[in-house]
Amino acid sequence: MNFSFIQKIRGQSGLILVSPPFFYALLLLAFPLMGVFALSFWTQDYLELNRDFTLDNYREAWTGAIYQALMLRSLKISILVTLLTVVLAFPVAYYISFHVSPKKKPLWIFLITIPFWTSYLIRIFLWKVILGFNGVINGSLIGIGFIDEPLKFLLFNQGAIVVTLSHAWIPFAILPIYVALEKIDRSLLEASEDLGDGPVRRFMRVTLPLAMPGIIAATLIVFIPTIGDYVTPKLVGGPNGLLIANMIEVQFKKANNAPLGAALALSAMFIVSAIAMVFLWFNRKYLRQEQ
Amino acid sequence: MNQEAKPIIRIESILKNYGAIEALKSISFNIYQGEFLTLLGPSGCGKTTLLRVIAGFEIPNSGLVEIDGNNMEGIPANQRPTNMVFQSYAVFPHMTVGENVAYGLKARKADKQTISEEVNKALAMVGMQGFNDRPSTALSGGQRQRVALARALILKPKVLLLDEPLSALDKRLREQMQSELRQLQRSVGITFILVTHDQEEALTMSDRIAVMFDGKIAQLASPQELYRRPTNIQVANFVGTMNFLDLDLVALEGNDLIVEIEGLGKTTLSMDQAPLGYQSNSMAGIRPEMFTIITNKSQSKTKVVKGRIVETQYFGDMTYFDAKLEGTDKVVTISMRNSDISFEINIGNNVEIGWNPNSILVLS
Numbered sequence: 001m002n003f004s005f006i007q008k009i010r011g012q013s014g015l016i017l018v019s020p021p022f023f024y025a026l027l028l029l030a031f032p033l034m035g036v037f038a039l040s041f042w043t044q045d046y047l048e049l050n051r052d053f054t055l056d057n058y059r060e061a062w063t064g065a066i067y068q069a070l071m072l073r074s075l076k077i078s079i080l081v082t083l084l085t086v087v088l089a090f091p092v093a094y095y096i097s098f099h100v101s102p103k104k105k106p107l108w109i110f111l112i113t114i115p116f117w118t119s120y121l122i123r124i125f126l127w128k129v130i131l132g133f134n135g136v137i138n139g140s141l142i143g144i145g146f147i148d149e150p151l152k153f154l155l156f157n158q159g160a161i162v163v164t165l166s167h168a169w170i171p172f173a174i175l176p177i178y179v180a181l182e183k184i185d186r187s188l189l190e191a192s193e194d195l196g197d198g199p200v201r202r203f204m205r206v207t208l209p210l211a212m213p214g215i216i217a218a219t220l221i222v223f224i225p226t227i228g229d230y231v232t233p234k235l236v237g238g239p240n241g242l243l244i245a246n247m248i249e250v251q252f253k254k255a256n257n258a259p260l261g262a263a264l265a266l267s268a269m270f271i272v273s274a275i276a277m278v279f280l281w282f283n284r285k286y287l288r289q290e291q
Numbered sequence: 292m293n294q295e296a297k298p299i300i301r302i303e304s305i306l307k308n309y310g311a312i313e314a315l316k317s318i319s320f321n322i323y324q325g326e327f328l329t330l331l332g333p334s335g336c337g338k339t340t341l342l343r344v345i346a347g348f349e350i351p352n353s354g355l356v357e358i359d360g361n362n363m364e365g366i367p368a369n370q371r372p373t374n375m376v377f378q379s380y381a382v383f384p385h386m387t388v389g390e391n392v393a394y395g396l397k398a399r400k401a402d403k404q405t406i407s408e409e410v411n412k413a414l415a416m417v418g419m420q421g422f423n424d425r426p427s428t429a430l431s432g433g434q435r436q437r438v439a440l441a442r443a444l445i446l447k448p449k450v451l452l453l454d455e456p457l458s459a460l461d462k463r464l465r466e467q468m469q470s471e472l473r474q475l476q477r478s479v480g481i482t483f484i485l486v487t488h489d490q491e492e493a494l495t496m497s498d499r500i501a502v503m504f505d506g507k508i509a510q511l512a513s514p515q516e517l518y519r520r521p522t523n524i525q526v527a528n529f530v531g532t533m534n535f536l537d538l539d540l541v542a543l544e545g546n547d548l549i550v551e552i553e554g555l556g557k558t559t560l561s562m563d564q565a566p567l568g569y570q571s572n573s574m575a576g577i578r579p580e581m582f583t584i585i586t587n588k589s590q591s592k593t594k595v596v597k598g599r600i601v602e603t604q605y606f607g608d609m610t611y612f613d614a615k616l617e618g619t620d621k622v623v624t625i626s627m628r629n630s631d632i633s634f635e636i637n638i639g640n641n642v643e644i645g646w647n648p649n650s651i652l653v654l655s
Contacts, residue, residue: 190348191381193368195442196398205394209385286385288426 040262049259057263067247067264071271074244077158077233078226081165085222086215088166089173093214096174097181109178112171120168124235127164131155131236156238164236165226173218180214181207212286220276227272244268297360299324299449299482300345305354307340314340315351316506322450322484327476329485331493332503333529338486341503342452345484347371359449369398374443375452378459380435382427382442388414389423391438395446413441416475433464440472444479451476453485457492469496490530494518502526518578522566524654527576534582534623536575538653543569548653550575554616554623555596558648565653573655579626581650584612585643586633593647598623600640612636614644 040057043050061067096108115123130136131154138150154160184207192202230245237243244264251261280287298321307315314337322328330338343349345356347368356363358372374395383391392413396406414420417437427438436456443451456472457465473496476483487493493500494514501511510517510526521527524535537553548560552575565573585595601622602613610632612625625644636642 185379185381187377187379187381188383190368191375191377191383191442192394193348194346194373194375195395195446196369198367198369201398206383 036262036265039259040266042259044257044259057260058267060260061263061267067244070242070244070247071268073158074227074268075271075275077161077165077243078223080162081169081226082219082223084162084166085169085173086177086218089170089218090177090211090215092170093174093177093181097178109175112174115167115171121231123168124164124232127160127167127236128155131160131163155236156241158237158241160236160238161233161241161243164232165229168232169222169226172221176217176221177211177214180211180217184210209286212283216280216283216286219279224272224276227268297324298322298357299326299359300484301355301357302341302345303355303357305341305344305356306352307337307344307349308352313506315344317354318506318508319354320501320508320511322482325480325482327473327483327485327496327498329487329493329497329500330503331487331490331500331529333488336503337506338488338503339454342375342454342484342486345450346373346375346452372449373452374446374448374450375454376436376439376443376456378455380432380439380456382430382435382438384428386427387423388419388425388427388430388438391427392441392445394442399446409445413445416444416479417441418471432460433468436460436468440475444475444481448481450482450484453483455486455488458487458489465492472496494530500530502529504529520566520652521576521654524574524576527652527654532579532624532626533576534579535654536577536621536623538573538575540569550653552651554619554621555594555646558594558651560648560651560653564649564651567655569653570655573653576652576654577623577646577650579611579624581646582623582625583645584614584625584627584632584636585645586631586636593645595643595645598642598644600636600638600642603636603638610636614642616644 039049041053041055043052043054043056092112096105100108118126128135132138133150133152133155135154137154138147141147142150188206188210189202192206197205227243228245230243230249233241233243233246245268248261248264248268251257251264255261300322302321303319305315305318306313318337318341330341332338340349344351345358347363347366347370363371383394386394389410392410393406396409401409410423411420414422417440419434419437419441422434422438427435430438439456453472457468460468469492472483485493485496494517497514499511499513500517502509502517504525510522512520517526517530521530521533527533527535536555539551540548541551541557542549546562548562548565548569549557550560551557555575562568597617598614599617600612601615604611608629609626610629612627613622614625615622623644
């Protein structure tokens with residue numbers, strides 16, 4: 001039997017398997033992206049599009065004070081959300097992996113997905129109810145006589161965005177970290193202890209490095225989409241909580257300047273990709289161990 | 292081995308339960324300095340649990356573990372003078388070979404110079420010099436085994452614990468590692484405790500073997516003693532092959548047992564041949580090599596029975612024959628060196644089988 005022939009067929013069957021999602025992605029992702037790319041080099045001439053090549057949109061996107069400020073704010077909030085989410089997700093994942101009995105693990109994973117049963121919008125509105133002027137927190141604090149009038153700093157600011165987005169993303173962060181922790185051979189932890197490490201040093205030298213692929217995945221999963229979120233900042237961010245994505249939306253709709261919106265969108269995408277690459281490069285040694 | 296020596300490990304009345312399951316049932320014995328001791332038994336007999344109790348990974352429900360004169364109660368695994376080679380080797384995948392071997396010295400906060408010297412020495416000891424910068428994921432099973440050994444021995448433990456370290460290797464490599472381990476143990480002079488379910492491995496490597504069944508030590512003896520004089524049927528069955536024949540006591544005269552053995556007839560045995568005395572359920576045990584198929588009239592064994600060959604198994608140097616004893620349905624296994632066989636013996640042949648009453652054991 002010709003072995004390379006079999007391999008060839010196997011390779012082809014792989015191609016056949018990936019082709020429907022590939023064409024789907026091409027149609028709905030790559031083509032629109034190419035459209036946005038082209039758009040970013042044109043100019044809006046009142047109702048018409050001027051298709052002469054220009055870099056003006058990028059010049060404005062990268063030098064305009066408002067765009068710079070929004071971009072920096074978006075990055076700051078994304079990084080805060082990512083940090084908070086991963087830091088909160090790790091103990092949960094650790095607890096499920098190391099302290100929940102194997103029989104109950106599926107139940108715990110199931111419980112973690114429960115927030116997805118309600119829509120994203122409803123969850124954001126719930127945070128408005130919790131943090132609002134007459135909300136749960138203020139109501140309770142007034143009720144027990146701790147404060148006399150409602151706290152105004154809870155809602156409509158950047159802190160509210162961080163809290164709301166972290167809550168929304170936490171299950172996505174727990175799962176990859178949990179999977180990475182589950183994959184750690186428990187005898188490695190015993191070996192570390194046997195060789196003289198106490199619980200803290202064992203965690204730092206064995207558990208954490210081996211969980212890094214999961215932590216890296218969680219970080220990227222949270223960081224990349226967060227920077228493009230525009231619903232949450234609109235609903236809970238207040239006047240100082242608008243982010244770059246809100247500006248992109250404004251350019252495409254109210255300002256009727258789609259080319260500038262496209263340039264802003266691509267610039268944001270470029271910055272996020274660059275940060276993700278640098279992050280991966282710094283963690284490359286943890287990703288290599290997988291092989 | 293010097294039994295007068297001070298025990299390096301003293302184990303007294305160790306009891307360990309998992310819920311209703313009794314894993315260890317009051318185990319007591321001593322292990323001496325420089326000894327190679329093997330815990331041998333089928334899976335689930337408690338041998339690994341006992342090893343883990345010594346290492347500090349399992350806390351016994353009661354009893355005492357003393358290492359080098361110190362009571363180990365309440366002392367966690369990372370503070371015990373023992374190191375372990377795990378069944379899966381547990382080589383850290385995110386570290387190089389050198390980092391793996393240095394792990395314990397770093398935990399002890401040794402200085403860089405010492406660490407690098409000791410790592411090189413330890414790697415040389417297991418025949419892996421120059422592998423320092425290899426990623427540990429690029430190693431074969433045998434190499435991982437060596438790294439795990441070097442990583443444990445670099446700490447100069449008082450006792451090295453080995454949990455089925457050879458079970459994942461193929462036969463050839465396993466045999467090579469057996470002799471290497473034995474040589475290593477002699478040269479470093481550290482006490483080794485090995486857990487295995489492989490009786491051949493236990494016989495070839497150990498100074499003493501503790502055979503465990505069902506959470507208890509059935510017999511603790513040297514390999515020779517264990518093979519020649521197992522004290523009960525379970526041990527005799529587990530270590531080597533043994534033929535068991537029904538036994539009836541005819542008379543007891545002083546130190547002599549006059550017995551009727553199934554297929555072999557009436558014979559006189561000495562009381563010494565019954566390590567734990569005669570009981571109503573006792574059986575006669577005889578090793579396959581203690582039977583001889585008489586191929587040459589000048590060969591003389593004291594007793595001869597007739598039999599018919601029903602099965603043969605050829606092993607190159609040896610042949611195993613199954614023979615049905617005349618006048619019974621009893622089939623016994625006979626092993627012969629092929630160099631001692633002067634004519635062909637085939638299935639269906641009627642043969643004369645020689646045996647000696649001295650080689651019979653009375654076991655229950």
